[in-house]
């Protein structure tokens with residue numbers, strides 16, 4: 001999800017700076033598997049992965065959440081935080097980058113398109129390291145692969161696979177309330193389905209989604225099928241000759257078990273344009 005959605009969800013849109021915000025909500029620390037905890041709440045899901053040689057973070061929430069993230073990581077291991085991998089560029093996943101790196105000298109990595117989106121958007125905490133197809137990190141006996149499998153939510157989403165743990169952090173390629181396609185940053189509904197087919201070809205059991213509680217691989221498949229259903233429905237409405245406005249009105253996200261409104265208002269009109277091409 002995008003930072004603006006978080007703000008509108010919590011009704012804080014009118015506030016002009018973080019200095020005026022109340023203290024961030026408490027985060028939930030959830031056990032995922034041996035050596036992996038999930039920090040849920042306030043922005044994207046952060047994975048804290050502890051190893052004998054240091055800690056790895058996946059995503060960084062918002063800047064005001066950094067003390068919470070840092071304290072949680074230090075409560076799990078006294079070792080330094082060595083790496084932070086961003087699943088994509090959105091501020092609810094990268095907002096904490098700069099403040100975390102100011103606490104400890106860690107390497108921050110993201111897909112090269114996510115990096116470019118951050119630079120284009122004037123966002124703070126741009127990762128030093130960008131990569132194209134995949135990158136492998138081995139630390140303290142723990143291996144991870146950050147893998148780019150194509151466009152989807154944006155043009156720079158990666159999934160983080162922990163082969164030994166049969167675990168995948170999917171970032172916002174999986175979002176329980178429904179998919180937001182960030183067309184301004186290279187997202188694509190049609191290609192998102194194909195990207196998820198490639199994700200499903202990887203070997204894992206448990207999924208940390210970008211937001212919300214843990215998924216199984218079967219839940220990921222269900223999300224993929226619903227997304228495919230949305231793209232097919234918009235294609236069908238376009239073929240029937242409905243105008244963009246009427247097609248958007250005719251598609252009911254609730255028919256797929258998603259909450260109407262919110263990101264669908266921004267996702268459906270450009271999706272109509274995409275399927276029309």
Ligand SMILES: [Zn+2]
Nearest residue numbers: 001002090172
């Ligand atoms: Zn996002």
